[in-house]
Amino acid sequence: MPFDEAPAMVLTPARVSQPQSEAPASVTVIDRNLIEASGARELYEVLKLVPGMSAVKVDGNVPTVAYHGTQARDVRRMLVLLDGRSQYQPGLARVNWNDMPVDIQDVERIEVTRGPAAAAYGANAFTAVINIITRDPRDISRNSVYLAAGNNAIRDGRAAAAGQSEDMAWRASVARRSDDGYDEPYEGSTLPDAKRIETLNSEWLWTASEKNTFGVQLGGSMSRLERIQDGDIQSLGEYRRDPIQSGERAFLQMEWQHVFSQNHQLKLTGYGQYNNEVTDFRVCYFDPATGQTGPGGGIFFSQELRDFYLQNSSGDIAATLGSALADPSVQGRYATLQGAGADFCATNEFDVQEERYDLELQDTLQITDRLRLVSGLNVRQDRAKSQTFLSGTQENLSYRAFGNLSAEIVRNVLLNLGGYWEHDEINDTHFSPRGGVNWRFLPGHSLRYVYSEAIRTPDIYEERALTNIEAMELSQPFASNPQGLLGWSPAYFFATQSSPGTQEPEEIRSWEVGYFGQFRMLDLDVRYFQETLSNLISGPINFIEFEPANEGEVSHQGTEAQLTWRPTVNHLLRATGAHIHTRTNIKTERRLAAANSGSLLWAWQLNDHWGVSSAYYLFNDYNENTFERVDAQLRFRHRLAGSELEWKAVVQHALNKAPLVFEENRYAEDRMWLGMSVRF
Numbered sequence: 001m002p003f004d005e006a007p008a009m010v011l012t013p014a015r016v017s018q019p020q021s022e023a024p025a026s027v028t029v030i031d032r033n034l035i036e037a038s039g040a041r042e043l044y045e046v047l048k049l050v051p052g053m054s055a056v057k058v059d060g061n062v063p064t065v066a067y068h069g070t071q072a073r074d075v076r077r078m079l080v081l082l083d084g085r086s087q088y089q090p091g092l093a094r095v096n097w098n099d100m101p102v103d104i105q106d107v108e109r110i111e112v113t114r115g116p117a118a119a120a121y122g123a124n125a126f127t128a129v130i131n132i133i134t135r136d137p138r139d140i141s142r143n144s145v146y147l148a149a150g151n152n153a154i155r156d157g158r159a160a161a162a163g164q165s166e167d168m169a170w171r172a173s174v175a176r177r178s179d180d181g182y183d184e185p186y187e188g189s190t191l192p193d194a195k196r197i198e199t200l201n202s203e204w205l206w207t208a209s210e211k212n213t214f215g216v217q218l219g220g221s222m223s224r225l226e227r228i229q230d231g232d233i234q235s236l237g238e239y240r241r242d243p244i245q246s247g248e249r250a251f252l253q254m255e256w257q258h259v260f261s262q263n264h265q266l267k268l269t270g271y272g273q274y275n276n277e278v279t280d281f282r283v284c285y286f287d288p289a290t291g292q293t294g295p296g297g298g299i300f301f302s303q304e305l306r307d308f309y310l311q312n313s314s315g316d317i318a319a320t321l322g323s324a325l326a327d328p329s330v331q332g333r334y335a336t337l338q339g340a341g342a343d344f345c346a347t348n349e350f351d352v353q354e355e356r357y358d359l360e361l362q363d364t365l366q367i368t369d370r371l372r373l374v375s376g377l378n379v380r381q382d383r384a385k386s387q388t389f390l391s392g393t394q395e396n397l398s399y400r401a402f403g404n405l406s407a408e409i410v411r412n413v414l415l416n417l418g419g420y421w422e423h424d425e426i427n428d429t430h431f432s433p434r435g436g437v438n439w440r441f442l443p444g445h446s447l448r449y450v451y452s453e454a455i456r457t458p459d460i461y462e463e464r465a466l467t468n469i470e471a472m473e474l475s476q477p478f479a480s481n482p483q484g485l486l487g488w489s490p491a492y493f494f495a496t497q498s499s500p501g502t503q504e505p506e507e508i509r510s511w512e513v514g515y516f517g518q519f520r521m522l523d524l525d526v527r528y529f530q531e532t533l534s535n536l537i538s539g540p541i542n543f544i545e546f547e548p549a550n551e552g553e554v555s556h557q558g559t560e561a562q563l564t565w566r567p568t569v570n571h572l573l574r575a576t577g578a579h580i581h582t583r584t585n586i587k588t589e590r591r592l593a594a595a596n597s598g599s600l601l602w603a604w605q606l607n608d609h610w611g612v613s614s615a616y617y618l619f620n621d622y623n624e625n626t627f628e629r630v631d632a633q634l635r636f637r638h639r640l641a642g643s644e645l646e647w648k649a650v651v652q653h654a655l656n657k658a659p660l661v662f663e664e665n666r667y668a669e670d671r672m673w674l675g676m677s678v679r680f
Contacts, residue, residue: 010027012081012112013027013117014374015120018406022438024404024436024448025450026527027112030110030111032109034046052114054592056661057665060665065097070584070593072588077126078095079124080095085358089459091390093124093456096275096277098195103177105158106173112131116452116453118432119419123422124457127454143161146676146678148673148676151671154671160174170202170204173199179194181195184667195223196225197221201217201219203215212258214256215257217251220248226243227244233281236283238284240282240345247275247277251272255269268361269362272356278351288325295338296344298340304330308327309496346472346473349388354383355381355382362374378402379400380398389461390461396424396426397424399423401421412441413440416434426460426464433453435452436449437449447513453510454510455506455508504550511529526561529559533553538551552585553586557580561578572603578594579596580594580596592623594620594621597620600615601615610637612635616630631653643678649675650672650674650675
């Protein structure tokens with residue numbers, strides 16, 4: 001595929017299409033050519049091509065993606081948009097890359113705004129915004145089928161169809177991908193981290209008139225992930241069934257665009273999203289007196305130990321267990337359990353259902369040749385339901401207003417001012433500003449200065465947590481008489497965590513000085529930045545440890561650069577690099593903070609049939625481990641009976657075999673797969 005030089009236009013930073021040289025932010029664009037040249041199977045992998053971006057699997061089969069990464073597991077400081085829909089989950093403040101209802105082959109373009117963008121998108125556009133844009137049905141002329149297989153049980157497939165008429169266009173795809181995760185044994189056994197993901201993504205466009213366009217998007221996903229055993233639970237019992245995480249997601253989005261004139265457009269967008277995620281497992285619990293499985297393990301789910309925990313504990317489980325067996329009521333319950341004569345076993349689950357309903361009106365007005373305003377209103381309803389984390393259902397209603405003004409104050413000097421006002425039931429009222437100046441000192445070359453502030457608001461769980469882990473599918477005789485043997489029915493784990501509800505939003509202040517240059521065959525973006533993050537919620541917020549205090553502080557200072565060179569229409573060279581100094585008062589905030597990182601991708605379309613590409617990635621370091629990998633891809637295309645066939649072979653070779661962030665995340669061998677697609 002020829003790598004044609006396209007105009008450097010971006011949509012995301014100010015919510016309007018504009019030259020990259022005029023954008024009030026540093027922007028990385030990953031187009032369809034780059035996606036295909038990378039050879040990536042999964043969407044998160046291509047984000048390694050963004051300077052300063054961490055994109056790795058930290059927990060076996062769960063990707064972690066973070067810009068200027070800090071914590072490795074609780075990643076909740078970046079906004080991800082999929083065709084304008086926020087993928088930032090309202091209940092447990094995270095982006096679930098596995099369950100995102102889109103396949104990598106559905107994606108046309110990814111724009112990454114590097115730096116805070118709350119002035120354009122509100123709270124949680126904290127460190128960056130990743131805007132994923134799917135393919136326009138009007139640009140697809142063929143149906144297709146894709147199959148791939150490789151080692152590590154890689155099995156992928158996709159079928160897509162599209163159609164057009166005079167005023168309508170549609171597309172739809174179904175896809176499936178699966179693999180066995182990390183494969184090197186850890187502590188004598190292979191980790192359970194296989195996964196299976198299935199997605200549906202579709203879009204329908206109707207051009208009703210020259211001034212009105214309507215669009216509908218519909219889709220969803222289903223997932224099954226093997227999860228690693230939890231260390232806290234391993235200390236309390238013996239797993240009899242490893243954790244399995246099942247996920248379901250669905251969405252419906254509708255959009256109306258009206259063109260008043262060439263200088264004035266209106267867009268109304270509404271969508272609803274549903275996410276249901278359940279992780280269940282079975283454990284036979286240890287008798288706290290003997291350290292072996294037995295009926296005494298039921299004490300962990302007794303009414304008396306819960307009462308003792310609430311009355312005598314500050315939340316320290318070890319301290320509670322150390323003194324509880326001396327309490328007369330707990331002693332009495334323990335004696336009752338001893339008479340049961342069988343191991344206490346139960347099925348437990350972590351569950352969360354999340355819903356979001358969002359309605360937004362955006363107006364784009366070119367007031368004069370030198371003055372443009374993008375403004376809008378938004379209302380959103382978030383709902384989270386969880387027995388494990390919330391002991392019920394919690395909701396959050398929010399209202400927003402935003403504006404971004406672009407003004408050429410003198411010739412070739414552009415002033416960008418933006419702000420986002422929002423009010424919600426949990427976090428009250430906040431305002432996020434941004435100001436930037438771009439000086440185009442030569443055609444295609446500009447200098448910029450940007451100052452911005454942003455917040456990350458505590459999620460529903462951080463503000464309203466009330467944990468309760470129920471013992472289900474009890475072993476006999478406990479299942480027949482939970483009230484008599486455990487003191488209550490249903491029975492819950494003795495430790496419960498609740499939020500004080502006093503968390504403040506996390507805050508970031510950032511400024512940058514940058515240069516963007518577009519030469520005849522080369523684009524170059526260089527950025528120097530300083531970021532100060534404060535009020536960070538850095539402590540654990542899981543069901544065992546719950547410490548949502550605003551005590552964390554982080555500062556980043558560094559330089560980033562990205563270069564795209566197209567010496568001919570058949571060659572592409574892409575290089576990125578970042579050098580970042582990170583300081584923090586909490587150790588866990590450094591686990592994903594790579595001091596030096598970079599990528600290099602080269603692609604060559606030899607002729608109409610053959611193409612090759614290769615990529616190199618370096619991140620030094622993740623939790624004191626260096627990530628270094630080389631990828632290679634060979635592609636062959638030919639025509640057969642009116643159809644176009646493409647064959648490709650991809651190899652991912654780790655250069656140092658170091659673990660990825662944590663010791664258990666290791667590959668024993670290279671990843672390799674073969675793929676074949678047919679377009680007809």
